[in-house]
Every structure is written in C-alpha cells, then in structure tokens.
Amino acid sequence: MKNSLRATVKRGSMAGVATAGAAALLLTGCGAAPTTGSSAAPTASDYTGCIVSDSGGFDDQSFNQSSYEGLKKAEQDLGIKVNQAESKTNNDFEPNLRAMVSAGCDLTVTVGFLLGDATKSQATANPDSHFAIIDFGYETPISNVKPIIYDTAQAAFLAGYLAAGTTKTGTVATFGGIKIPTVTIFMDGYADGVKYYNEQKGKDVKVLGWDKAKQDGSFTGDFEKQDKGKQFTQNFLDQGADIVMPVAGPVGKGAGAALKEAKAAGKDVKLIWVDSDGFLTAPDYKDIMLSSVMKLMGEAVETVVKQDKDGEFNNTPYVGTLANDGVQLAPFHDLDSQVPAELKSELEQIKKDIADGKLKVESAASPKV
C-alpha cells in the first residue's frame, strides 16, 4: 500500500517534469510545418572530402579548427560532401583513418604530425585514396600524400619586430605550450624579429621566455591549462615585459586574462595572438590585442581540395609563406593608433624583403623543401 502510494507520488513528480518540458515546447514549437517532407538539399558533387583531427578536436581554436573550417567552406563553395572524425586520443587515429577510407573519402585531411605514421600506413595501404597532412612533411615523399606546412617564422619575425618597436619597457615575452617544432618556429621568428630591430635601431629590447641559440624557453606543458598561461604571463609582467605572445592554443587565454588584469591595474600591456586573427577569434581580449601571427590553414585546405576535385592532385608540399600569403601578420584593429606610421612602413618593407628572399628568416623548425 505504502509502496504504491510512493510510486504515485513519484509518477506525479515525473508528470511535473513532463509538464515543464511541454511548457518549454509550447514556447518554441508554434512554427508552421514546412510544406515538403525533406529539406536536405542534394549535394552537387559526389566528391567526398574528409578530415581527421588530432586530440585537440575541431573546436581547439587552432589548427584543427582552421583546417575544419576550410573543409566546411569547400563544402559550401564546391558542393562536396564532408565527413569528419575527431580523435580523442592518439589511439583513435588509425581507426578513424581506416573508417574514412572505407567510407569512400576521395581526399582525407589529417591534422598534425602525430598523425604522420597513421597517415603514411593508410596511404601506403590505399594508393588510390588521396591524403593531405597539416603541419607535417615526410622525409621521403609519399605519392598520394600532400603535406601542408608553414614557414611561420616569417610572420613571427614581423611580430617580433612589431613588439620590439611598440614596447614601452624594453622587454617583450613569449611562451609555448609544448616544445614541438610547430610551436618553437613562432618563438624563433619572434626572437629574431626583436634581434633584427635591435640591430637596425641600436636598441636593446630583451626577449623573455625563449632563447633561440639554446633552443630552450618557457613551456606550460600542454595546450589546456589556462591557469598556467596566466601564471607565466604574470611572471613575465613582474620581470618587466609589457607584450606577450603565447604560442599555446587555448592556453593563450590565460595570458590574455593576466594581461587584462594588469591593464585594469593601470599597466600598458599588449597581447600577440597566434594561428588565427585573435581580434576575431578571441574577442575578449580585443582591447589589448596588438596583432596576430596567422597561419591561413583553411585557405590551404580549400585549395588542396579544389585541386584534387579538379583532378590536379600532386604531392608537392604546400608551404605557406609571406610570399603566398599562407602566413600573415594580422591587422592591428583597435590598437592601430598605437603603432607609429614609421613602424608600419618598416614592417611593410621587411615583409617585402622576406617575400623576395632578400631577408632570410631561419629556424631549426622551418620546413625543409
């Protein structure tokens, strides 16, 4: 007896939940039904472009996301079909790639050097499928894999020069997520840019967080812990830096938070973002965003997909440089007024010199072509 009573009460409470749900539906569910049953537009092409992320996932605000967006753009512009697979761990690479091949992908984009071995083994096993790998080049080229790599040091060089020309304290800083070539190449370019400024102007702007000669510096240890980014940045601020370039994906937000706090406390500090234009992708830090070192991966992915779709696939590496706009220094946006006109024209000149090959930017991590 008691039991059934309790059950009734419980059912009553469930009914309450159901009512609440129905009420929620009431608020949103009053639209008119579409006249046709199916709403999915037929795809214009049978071509399937696929992408497999590394463990960062497609929402990493970094290279996975940029590459994914490039493929999505190709879906819109070229009318291709798209398949995507996120990898949660390194263990997912091979199953994901196998699944992509068996799902009939014409071109599979794999993101990051960690997928190098898995891509190679699948490419060798499936010579008719095409692959493109972001941020990784093979020592011996594989006939059906196109590497998409970036000479990021060129754009980071500009950022270093910009930072050196803008700093008030004479100290700028950078730190990385993990010490891997795709990270240290930013730091190399940045340090060289500062060095070049010092040589040209006879100044002595210091760089904290990276020693190019020793190839060693500050790393937070992963691309996740934002609090560490904040802590590193606070340390740099204490040591007199006023411009920080975090090369650590989302950890950069920690740096942004620390700089915002410093700004609120009356300090004149600035942030340099990496990978994408931080003014757009990390709008929280608009007011301190000096510029960004951009790798335009989406464009590269779309180009490679288009080439493959048109039957023009080749395995020559695509190398993003200042010359082909694969890497760029982002606009200054809100902080435009704080960059002297003279500095701007110098940056233009340096950009031209690097693109023409007059000025060489070298990094141990630069793609060897």
Place this chain on the structure above:
Amino acid sequence: MSENNQPRHSAEPDPERIPTTQSPDAGPQDPLGDDAEFVTTLDTAGGAMRPSAVPVSAQSGKIPGAEEPDSVLRKIFTGNGIVTILAVLLALFLGGLLIAATDKVVAATSSYFFARPTDFLAAVWSAATGSYVALFQGSVFNPRGNGVAGQFAPLMETLTIATPLITAGLGVALAFRAGLFNIGAQGQIIMAGILAAWVGFALDLPVGLHLLLVLIAGIVGGAVWGGLVGVLKARTGAHEVIVTIMFNYIALYFLRYLLDTDLFQRPGETTPISPILDPSALYPQIFGSQYRLHLGFLLAIAATVFVSWLLNRSTIGFEFRAVGANPKAALTAGINVPRATILVMTLAGGLAGLAGVAQVAGTEKVLTDGVAATYGFDAITVALLGRSTPWGTFAAGILFGAFRAGAVQMQIQTGTPIDIVLVVQSLIVLFIAAPPLVRAIFGMNPRKKKAATAGKTQKAATTGGAA
C-alpha cells in the same frame, strides 16, 4: 598451507553478517565497535571481512553462502549487479536523449512541433536509434561489412581497444581490493611504455626473445612505478591518491623530456616521436593483418585469470583483501601490512604496465607523449563498473572498448560527436556511485527488501552487539 586454509574456511558462509553493514547502528560506522567486534572474532578473521570504505570491493568474488536462494535473490536485488546493468541502460537512455537534443533535424522539427508532432518524434527516434545502431555496427557486427571477415571486424576492434583497458583496469581493481585508490595507472602505463618502447626500437634481438624482453621491460617499468608508491605509502604514510597523481605528472613530463633527446627522438625528425618499434618487438596479430587484434588480448585474458586466482585462491590475495577490509585488524591478525601494500601496488603497476606494452607493441608501434591516451583514467571507471572483481573488470573493459570502437563509426555515419560516448561513460559512473538513485528511478524500493530481511538483520545486529 594451513595459514591459507584457515581464513578461507572462516571466510565461508555467514550470510547474516552481510546485512549488518546496511544497518545504521552496527559495524563500520562505529570504529570502536568495529575493532571490538574484530578482536572477538579474531580467530575467524575472514568473518570480519565486511565491505570496506572502498564501495565496490565488498561483494565481489564469491558472496558467502551464494548457494542459498534467499541470498542469491538479495544479491540480485540489492547488490550492485543489477544496479550496474540498470546504470548502463539508464546512461544509454539519457545519452540517447542528449543525441536527440543536439540533433539538427530534431531542432528543426521542434520549431513546428504543434503543427506536425510526428515529424519531431520521428526525428528524435531516428537520431537516437541511428546513433546507437551505428555504435553497434562499429563495435560488434557490421552487416554491411565486406564478407564475414569484414562483418566481424568491429568486434575485433572492440577487443583491441579493450585490451589495455582490461589490464590497466585489473591493476586499479587489485589495488582497490587492498583498500588503495590507485589513480596512477596513467603514469604506470607511461613508464612501461617508455621502457618497452626503448627495448623495442633500440635493441636488435632475434624474434621471440625481443618481444619477451619488451614485455618484461614494460611490466617492470609499471611495477617499479607502482611499487614506489607502495613503498612511500608503507614507509612514510604518504597518501596513495596524492602520490599516484603526482607520479602521473612526473611520468608524463619525463616522457616529454625523453622524446626531446637523441636517445628517444626519431632520427631526422624534430617532432617528439620515437622511432617505430622493430617488427620483432611487436605483438603478433592474432587473426592476421586485416585486424588490429594482437597477442596482448590473450595476455589480458591470462592476466584476468591470474588476478582471479590471486585474489580468491592465494594467501597473498587473502592478505590483500584483509588489509583492504581493515588494515588495523589485518595488522593485529599478523598480516604484514606494509609488505602487502608494497606488493599490491607493485602488482597493480605491473598490470598497468601490461597495458603500456599493449600500446607500444600492439597498436601504436611508436612512443609519443599520448602513449597512455586516457586509459589510465578510464581504467578507474572500468574497475568501478566491474565492481573490482577480475571478471567484472574484464567485462567492463570490453564494454568500454565497444563504446570507444563504436564511437568512431557513430561519428562518421551519423555525425554524432564522439564526446557523447564520454558523457555516457561518465553517466554510468555517476549512477554506479549512487545506487539509491538508480533504485529510485526504477522503482526498486530497497525498504521492501529490507523489510523482508528485517528479522535477520535485527538478529545479526544483535549478535554483533552481543559479541
């Protein structure tokens, strides 16, 4: 041998003792009574082995008096077994709702719910079932596969992914049974991976011997890393949870450091990745190269048999369980608690090490800083789901392996984010950790069962008090 026989004998049936733990006025809640009772039952040490603070450890293995029908019923209805299954079902159901809620078609049809509700309901149904069908096809059987071999390929994949989960899960379960929360499987896998991989790519040895050395190196690597925790716990009293977590970090950063040295970095590369292991160092694939399933799975079965024997049939295993139930009591009973602590952590580390070997010699074939994936932490969940019994852990490992394998197919076929599988896994843990919640949801009123056994409970409580 007599040492072995006696406790086992005394650990035998005393079904009425079990309910005492559910009775608020008896047993574990009252440390004094606990000790007092123990002293009186010293000669029947096994009888004192009530469920410890470790929630999952208690009712595993053989439930005393499993032959009695009444006891079996009680086990099914109030024990963890049924709750475990219901927790899985409930988590899958909620996962289905979540899939539906995030589905684009469902969102589109909900906007005109009252104009044509069937659209909405059909969309909800197809979103959830479509995803789970894909999950099944990706983990067990794919009817569209290429021949019989292709149709069972997903099952092979499930077993492949389950291999490290099972062995690492066994490591966690074993430590649980001795009352230790081994959060360090991640670090133990990493240390095992480092040693095993190095032997695998740096040494040039004949077939057979090479793999054997890789295996030994891996197990030793994990065992030392786990054993160190045991030593710290036994000698200094450092809490194993803190120590294992910190050891995970040490192992990870040590690995990252190594991958930046010439010793471990692949020649000609600047990326932190080791050379590929020699073919002679790799586990042979059980059913040929079309599947990834490797010898490590058979070793995982062997490990399960071993742990099962160890816990239920050996003196050491008895000591582990005694220490897990009550270390003070075990000490009084003459068990060398520090020795058991060190030994159990060493064995746990060795089992996790087996998972590390499965990674470098089985599936990955290289060493990267992601060698342990999230297996070390998933292993905790697996052990929990398996109620810390060896075969329960085995089954839970296969279930989680199926989730992982199926998630790939689910993601590609239906576009359902892979994270949904993590949500389902987490929900399972949540429900297992809160059995009353599951019972309440399914209307399994525990009081009803309690009433049925009330007389006995009372009797048992009285006996306990009187003793």
